[in-house]
Amino acid sequence: MSIVDIAREKALEQGIGLNEEELLQVLQIPDEQLEEIADIAHQTRLKWCGPDVSVEGIISIKTGGCPEDCHFCSQSGLFESPVRAARLNIPELVEAAKKTAKTGATEFCIVAAVKAPDENLLSQVAEAIPAILDEVDIEISLSLGTLTREQAQRLKDMGAQRYNHNLETSKSFFPNVVTTHTWEERKETLENVRAVGMEICSGGIIGMGESLEDRAEFAYQLAQIEPCEVPMNFLDPRPGTPFANYPLVPLGEALRAVAAFRLAMPSVTLRFAGGRELSLGDDGTEKGLLGGINAIIAGNYLTTLGKQIEKDVDMLGRIDLPIKAL
Numbered sequence: 667m668s669i670v671d672i673a674r675e676k677a678l679e680q681g682i683g684l685n686e687e688e689l690l691q692v693l694q695i696p697d698e699q700l701e702e703i704a705d706i707a708h709q710t711r712l713k714w715c716g717p718d719v720s721v722e723g724i725i726s727i728k729t730g731g732c733p734e735d736c737h738f739c740s741q742s743g744l745f746e747s748p749v750r751a752a753r754l755n756i757p758e759l760v761e762a763a764k765k766t767a768k769t770g771a772t773e774f775c776i777v778a779a780v781k782a783p784d785e786n787l788l789s790q791v792a793e794a795i796p797a798i799l800d801e802v803d804i805e806i807s808l809s810l811g812t813l814t815r816e817q818a819q820r821l822k823d824m825g826a827q828r829y830n831h832n833l834e835t836s837k838s839f840f841p842n843v844v845t846t847h848t849w850e851e852r853k854e855t856l857e858n859v860r861a862v863g864m865e866i867c868s869g870g871i872i873g874m875g876e877s878l879e880d881r882a883e884f885a886y887q888l889a890q891i892e893p894c895e896v897p898m899n900f901l902d903p904r905p906g907t908p909f910a911n912y913p914l915v916p917l918g919e920a921l922r923a924v925a926a927f928r929l930a931m932p933s934v935t936l937r938f939a940g941g942r943e944l945s946l947g948d949d950g951t952e953k954g955l956l957g958g959i960n961a962i963i964a965g966n967y968l969t970t971l972g973k974q975i976e977k978d979v980d981m982l983g984r985i986d987l988p989i990k991a992l
């Protein structure tokens with residue numbers, strides 16, 4: 667059976683994710699079949715997730731100065747990247763959540779560039795969550811680095827619904843990207859998140875020098891942890907990082923990756939995260955949303971919220987996909 671027929675029968679008809687070998691075939695599909703496989707990925711998303719597009723806003727409460735060495739990240743304190751530490755207070759956070767909700771977003775993710783949350787950060791979050799939920803009708807996600815089971819329980823008890831911790835790339839390729847911690851440590855945090863009943867959000871970055879085999883392995887490994895949401899980033903080579911001179915992911919490769927991730931996880935919320943404007947542009951974003959993606963980020967409140975989301979909302983209207991409501 668051809669990969670197109672396998673994708674149709676397994677992912678579209680039965681909602682079963684493809685295996686690693688099949689995902690590799692999707693990633694290698696010739697140009698003439700790209701449109702067809704992207705359409706199957708889109709039909710799979712429509713059948714198993716519905717037509718809604720989820721919009722999420724992100725706010726950073728601690729930017730820069732991270733002790734880890736993730737080679738793609740401008741927030742590592744170990745590289746010469748021009749991002750420096752900044753902190754936000756609670757009223758600023760509530761204001762950001764309000765503005766985010768006004769864009770149509772149903773999810774607000776609070777992010778901190780840390781290896782793990784310290785007591786200071788945890789108490790700030792403990793204060794922020796009820797303050798936000800008191801004034802804004804929105805789901806709160808957190809991304810605060812690695813967690814012990816006990817920390818995960820505390821965050822759940824504070825009212826966090828979902829926790830983001832990206833596996834970043836395949837287990838095999840991970841040592842080429844990060845040397846200060848392991849892939850297994852990342853996975854352990856996700857196990858702690860699941861154990862306390864928070865939803866898992868975990869994805870990664872395409873375009874860090876990994877092979878198509880690595881991408882297939884990564885999509886399959888993500889599917890095994892059964893996340894609720896998967897953010898897909900495309901490398902935005904930041905000045906000062908070790909990956910500063912890497913090329914952008916070509917559009918065709920990006921669309922194959924989107925299709926593969928959708929066909930690996932038919933019912934997951936697959937979110938376009940960082941780098942899509944650079945690698946895919948408006949045309950590519952539209953193709954991605956008609957090729958397996960069903961969620962977007964409204965932008966980082968601190969930098970780009972507003973302009974991009976207006977463009978996105980226009981585009982969703984044009985391609986007739988409704989924004990998800992709570």
Ligand code: SF4
Nearest residue numbers: 732734736739742779
């Ligand atoms: S742990 Fe997160 S913030 Fe720190 S360097 Fe890695 S990706 Fe960047």
